[in-house]
Amino acid sequence: MPSDADADAVTRTANRRDLEEGIRTDFSEDLSYGTYLDLDRLLSAQHPRSDPPQHDELLFIIQHQTSELWLKLLVHELRSARSLLMADELQPALKRLARVKHIQHTLTDQWAVLATLTPSEYAQIRPWLATSSGFQSYQYRAVEFLLGNKNVDMVRVFDHDDAAHHMLDELLHEPSLYDVFLAYLSRRGYAIPQDVLDRDATQPPALHEGLVDVFAAVYAAPGEHWGVYETCEELVDIEDNFQEWRFRHLQVVTRTIGHKPGTGGSSGVDFLRRALDLTFFPELYAVRSRIP
Numbered sequence: 001m002p003s004d005a006d007a008d009a010v011t012r013t014a015n016r017r018d019l020e021e022g023i024r025t026d027f028s029e030d031l032s033y034g035t036y037l038d039l040d041r042l043l044s045a046q047h048p049r050s051d052p053p054q055h056d057e058l059l060f061i062i063q064h065q066t067s068e069l070w071l072k073l074l075v076h077e078l079r080s081a082r083s084l085l086m087a088d089e090l091q092p093a094l095k096r097l098a099r100v101k102h103i104q105h106t107l108t109d110q111w112a113v114l115a116t117l118t119p120s121e122y123a124q125i126r127p128w129l130a131t132s133s134g135f136q137s138y139q140y141r142a143v144e145f146l147l148g149n150k151n152v153d154m155v156r157v158f159d160h161d162d163a164a165h166h167m168l169d170e171l172l173h174e175p176s177l178y179d180v181f182l183a184y185l186s187r188r189g190y191a192i193p194q195d196v197l198d199r200d201a202t203q204p205p206a207l208h209e210g211l212v213d214v215f216a217a218v219y220a221a222p223g224e225h226w227g228v229y230e231t232c233e234e235l236v237d238i239e240d241n242f243q244e245w246r247f248r249h250l251q252v253v254t255r256t257i258g259h260k261p262g263t264g265g266s267s268g269v270d271f272l273r274r275a276l277d278l279t280f281f282p283e284l285y286a287v288r289s290r291i292p
């Protein structure tokens with residue numbers, strides 16, 4: 001039961017919050033929220049193609065655009081973590097990776113919004129997508145490359161887009177986050193095999209037993225290798241999160257288009273399912289079987 005005093009308070013304020021004296025309202029000269037964020041551009045970048053217009057196309061576009069914004073931040077944070085590790089700054093690099101994990105969770109949780117799209121609703125939009133596909137997301141490939149899932153064939157997809165092609169070609173040849181972590185371990189005196197340190201950066205990692213030996217020693221005595229141990233587990237969390245995103249994508253694709261081929265030209269769910277067999281950090285998984 002609201003008291004008389006509560007009722008008085010509501011009447012006094014008329015259930016309305018007055019502006020304070022100091023609150024700015026004139027932005028003819030001063031920087032505003034919309035200007036700082038370039039909102040006019042951001043909010044005029046949604047261009048539904050369906051004709052007659054389909055209500056759900058805006059959801060489809062915004063789901064992808066917000067994903068691309070988060071992917072942009074992931075690339076930024078992963079590049080930074082990689083530079084920090086190169087400079088032997090392990091703790092600041094770990095701080096970056098903690099943020100990476102939160103962004104990944106946001107990306108994965110976001111699937112729930114698109115899962116409200118029924119197959120019939122999607123079928124109204126799909127013809128308008130023509131040959132476009134998430135397979136052509138260069139930022140998604142950039143994240144995969146930064147984490148070490150290198151694949152030169154993916155770069156070809158961007159032959160039509162110089163900037164994206166250039167970005168991916170650079171990342172293909174640069175060391176991944178895992179490569180720089182292994183080089184860091186070597187500088188710290190861990191016996192990283194020379195062929196691991198010299199490996200071809202353009203290839204995905206292939207399981208190396210000598211490297212599993214190094215991690216087996218770390219996992220046998222975590223207390224003596226705490227920062228390294230913690231970093232290994234952060235990397236495993238990041239792979240785990242990445243696989244969660246892939247799995248949710250697969251689930252949403254399955255419930256939306258079943259076994260139809262993809263607009264990008266692949267077989268669809270069968271092709272996507274094969275990505276679940278990929279690993280960024282093979283030795284960090286192999287070491288699990290070595291723990292007595």
Ligand code: HEM
Pocket residue numbers: 063064067068114117122132133134135136137140249252253256257261262263264265266267268269271272275
């Ligand atoms: C109704 C929703 C969706 C459907 C039916 C769908 C379907 C597909 C299919 C069939 C593929 C395989 C490539 C092809 O042949 O097209 C694919 C790839 C891909 N999609 Fe989607 N997708 C959906 C939503 C999304 C969203 C929201 C994103 C977020 C950015 C996304 C990102 C990707 C990526 C990155 C790939 C490449 C995956 C890989 O290489 O393993 N998709 N999608």
Ligand SMILES: N[C@@H](CC(=O)c1ccccc1NC=O)C(=O)O
Pocket residue numbers: 064126129132133134135257261262263264
């Ligand atoms: N590949 C999807 C189309 C698709 O989902 C899509 C199309 C354009 C932009 C982003 C997309 N999202 C993920 O692939 C399909 O086959 O229906």
